Amino acid sequence: MVTENIWRLSxxxxxxxxxxxxxxxxxxxxxxxxxxxxxxxxxxxxxAHHINEAVxxxxxxxxxxxxxxxSFAELWMLPLVFSGLGLLFLSIGAGPIVWKGxxxxxxxxxxxxxxxxxxxxxxxxxxxxxxxxxxxPYRILCQWLDPAVNQMHTFxxxxxxxxxxxxxxxxxxxVLVDPTNPHRYLVVTDFLPRVV
Amino acid sequence: MRTLxxxxxxxxxxxxxxxxxxxxxxxHTRRFVATAVSVSGWLRRISGG
Numbered sequence: 199m200v201t202e203n204i205w206r207l208s209x210x211x212x213x214x215x216x217x218x219x220x221x222x223x224x225x226x227x228x229x230x231x232x233x234x235x236x237x238x239x240x241x242x243x244x245x246a247h248h249i250n251e252a253v254x255x256x257x258x259x260x261x262x263x264x265x266x267x268x269s270f271a272e273l274w275m276l277p278l279v280f281s282g283l284g285l286l287f288l289s290i291g292a293g294p295i296v297w298k299g300x301x302x303x304x305x306x307x308x309x310x311x312x313x314x315x316x317x318x319x320x321x322x323x324x325x326x327x328x329x330x331x332x333x334x335p336y337r338i339l340c341q342w343l344d345p346a347v348n349q350m351h352t353f354x355x356x357x358x359x360x361x362x363x364x365x366x367x368x369x370x371x372x373v374l375v376d377p378t379n380p381h382r383y384l385v386v387t388d389f390l391p392r393v394v
Numbered sequence: 395m396r397t398l399x400x401x402x403x404x405x406x407x408x409x410x411x412x413x414x415x416x417x418x419x420x421x422h423t424r425r426f427v428a429t430a431v432s433v434s435g436w437l438r439r440i441s442g443g
Contacts, residue, residue, distance in 0.1 A: 288406060
């Protein structure tokens with residue numbers, strides 16, 4: 199049974215600032231009659247509990263000083279904050295890695311199953327919508343008329359980090375297209391030198 | 395590009411560490427709740443220390 203609880207100002211905080219945090223000091227009697235006084239690990243401002251508010255204490259029977267007020271914040275806030283921050287960082291870090299993996303899979307699938315068509319090159323130039331370290335990549339724009347349905351398809355190559363103009367000798371380029379989804383394609387630039 | 399990749403990798407590693415810590419604390423708390431003894435009481439007073 200809890201006999202007394204004392205709100206204690208955090209030693210690292212100042213009373214005159216809004217950063218002051220109160221940690222509840224709890225005193226309770228264990229089942230074997232031992233009186234325990236301890237301070238919980240979770241503080242808050244304003245105090246999370248009112249005076250004379252009934253509270254439930256959880257304590258470790260092996261280590262009675264390891265005791266907490268049974269509340270969602272006291273028990274689960276720390277793992278939630280760590281997991282939330284971790285997921286945030288992980289999504290920022292793993293997002294591009296996953297995206298790159300999916301792209302490699304898409305390219306492999308298109309090389310194996312894609313329909314190979316020959317498109318007319320319409321433009322080779324800088325992609326100013328993308329900037330990395332102050333530089334824009336080049337890209338090849340091309341188009342292909344599907345004679346079966348009289349539909350014009352336009353394609354853009356992947357980013358090319360050098361000027362490919364002098365290495366493009368013809369007026370056409372091969373494109374691998376998903377037979378079921380023309381928006382899923384790969385402009386084949388294997389004829390260009392690789393960037394080291 | 396190399397710096398960008400380094401930052402992305404760093405974010406992923408820090409994220410993994412935080413998520414691992416979160417899962418570790420969660421499992422520890424769950425084990426604590428499962429074995430802890432529960433007693434009831436009430437707050438009596440507030441003091442500055």
